[in-house]
Amino acid sequence: MTRRIPRFTPFRAAMFAIPAAIACLALAVFLQPGPSQGAQEDDMFGAADLQDLLAAFEDEPFARPSGPWSVSLPRDYGAHEAMRGDTWMMALHLEDEAGTRIGMTFGLVRLGLRAQAPGSQASPWALRTLYRGHLSLAEDGAAALEAEERFSRGAGAAGADSPSRKLWLDDWQIDYGGASAQEGLTLSASANGLPVRLHLSPAKAPVAMAGDDGAPVRGFVIPRLNVQGTIGKAEAERRVHGVAWLDRLWGDLPLPGGPLSNQRLILHLDDGTDLTLLRTQRSDGRGLATVEGLAVFPDGEALPLPPDGPGAIDMTATASWTTQDGSATYPVAWQLTGPGLDLTVAPMIENQDPGFALPGWIGAVTVSGRHDGVQVAGMGTLQMTDGSAP
Numbered sequence: 001m002t003r004r005i006p007r008f009t010p011f012r013a014a015m016f017a018i019p020a021a022i023a024c025l026a027l028a029v030f031l032q033p034g035p036s037q038g039a040q041e042d043d044m045f046g047a048a049d050l051q052d053l054l055a056a057f058e059d060e061p062f063a064r065p066s067g068p069w070s071v072s073l074p075r076d077y078g079a080h081e082a083m084r085g086d087t088w089m090m091a092l093h094l095e096d097e098a099g100t101r102i103g104m105t106f107g108l109v110r111l112g113l114r115a116q117a118p119g120s121q122a123s124p125w126a127l128r129t130l131y132r133g134h135l136s137l138a139e140d141g142a143a144a145l146e147a148e149e150r151f152s153r154g155a156g157a158a159g160a161d162s163p164s165r166k167l168w169l170d171d172w173q174i175d176y177g178g179a180s181a182q183e184g185l186t187l188s189a190s191a192n193g194l195p196v197r198l199h200l201s202p203a204k205a206p207v208a209m210a211g212d213d214g215a216p217v218r219g220f221v222i223p224r225l226n227v228q229g230t231i232g233k234a235e236a237e238r239r240v241h242g243v244a245w246l247d248r249l250w251g252d253l254p255l256p257g258g259p260l261s262n263q264r265l266i267l268h269l270d271d272g273t274d275l276t277l278l279r280t281q282r283s284d285g286r287g288l289a290t291v292e293g294l295a296v297f298p299d300g301e302a303l304p305l306p307p308d309g310p311g312a313i314d315m316t317a318t319a320s321w322t323t324q325d326g327s328a329t330y331p332v333a334w335q336l337t338g339p340g341l342d343l344t345v346a347p348m349i350e351n352q353d354p355g356f357a358l359p360g361w362i363g364a365v366t367v368s369g370r371h372d373g374v375q376v377a378g379m380g381t382l383q384m385t386d387g388s389a390p
Contacts, residue, residue, distance in 0.1 A: 061115050062083055062115050064251065064252060065217065065250075065251045074176045077174075077185065077248070079162070079167065080250040080251075083251050084112045085109065085110060085251070085252070087107070087109050087110075087247065088107065088109075088248055089105070089106070089108075090104075090244050090246050090247075091244060092198070093243055093244070093268050093364070093378075094242035095240065101364070102139050103381060104196070106133075108131070108132070108133045111132070112129055129158075130153060131150075131151070133150045133172055134356060135148050135172070136354045136363070138348050138349055138363055144351045145352050145354065146191040147191060147356070148190070149356045150170060150172070165177040171188070172189040172190070175188070182202060184201035185246075186198070187199075187229075194232060194233075195230075195231070196229070198227050198228070200225040202224075202225050203225055203243070205222075206221065207221050207222075207294065207302045209249070217253070218250060219248050219249035221245065221248070221294070223276075223302070224296070225246060228241050245266045261282070262384070264277065264279075264383045265279075265336075265380055265381070266383075267365075267378055267380035268378050269371060269376045269378040270377050271371060271374060271376050273296070273297055273371060274296040275295050277293035278291070278292055289315070290307040290308070291312065291313050291314065293305040293313065313336060313337070320332060321361075327359075330353075331384075332347040332350060332365075333346050333347060341369075341372075344367065344368055347365050348366055359385075361383075362383050363382055364380070366378075366379055
């Protein structure tokens with residue numbers, strides 16, 4: 001394969017902007033005081049104003065990443081509980097035995113609200129940690145997706161246990177119990193009572209997020225994992241297979257807000273290339289959009305994609321979908337062009353608004369076109385947190 005996308009900038013935390021914004025805004029929604037909450041919680045957690053809440057959240061003295069670092073698996077699959085937060089996001093692109101395409105996203109977030117002093121004994125009822133999880137599942141030909149969102153305090157119903165190598169939120173669980181990184185992860189979850197059990201084994205090495213010592217966040221992606229498992233139960237159970245992308249981040253999660261709109265694509269092409277792109281523009285539509293990302297080739301070579309210059313990728317919206325109440329319009333179809341690249345991205349189904357606490361569109365897409373002069377096809381995931389026009 002001709003490598004015409006040049007090395008330009010290091011892989012950055014920008015790829016994680018959407019999952020982290022979802023996490024922090026979902027935190028604010030969850031912590032809005034109910035009828036009896038205000039008298040029972042302290043001032044930090046009784047704040048009704050989002051800015052007050054975020055300021056209190058930001059002032060807590062959590063540990064920060066420091067010192068030399070490289071990805072260590074399976075350890076770094078697990079939580080870094082001394083730090084403010086962890087995120088796990090999986091984009092899965094699957095088929096069942098009949099060839100029906102299925103797109104799925106799974107996300108889990110751990111957010112520390114109050115740091116624990118060394119040597120102190122935490123009350124099991126203290127509100128110190130919040131977990132948020134989401135699962136969405138879209139099937140080719142369906143009218144809409146199956147989606148579910150959950151919240152929990154980290155007091156037994158949700159948690160992370162490093163010795164047993166498990167993460168859980170109610171009966172949703174990520175098990176990374178293998179002694180070797182190649183043994184991968186097992187995901188057990190459900191959406192509206194539809195059970196999912198999948199095993200993900202890395203097909204490519206992790207790509208570390210670049211950052212100097214003292215950077216507020218660290219993380220990595222595994223751009224391609226092979227997936228085997230089942231969806232459904234009893235006589236309706238189906239065996240599925242496919243590929244997945246894993247984002248993993250820990251440290252001081254970026255806070256939401258600001259004047260920018262983001263659209264992120266994660267694509268798996270059938271020539272073995274994996275691609276993620278983040279398009280950023282002013283929410284009011286003014287100014288030029290920037291697109292940056294990462295390409296990982298079949299041999300595992302990872303090349304960052306520049307926001308400008310000779311290797312830049314252009315990401316142009318070609319069709320939109322509007323919610324039934326007209327409150328938001330999402331650009332759901334795209335044309336990607338750049339050196340050696342001409343791809344058409346289309347939604348698997350248009351209505352992939354999951355109805356989560358934070359409005360957005362998180363959905364499965366199909367991709368076709370040409371890469372380095374060769375016809376390619378594939379599947380992907382498109383994530384958007386607002387309905388701004390492109």
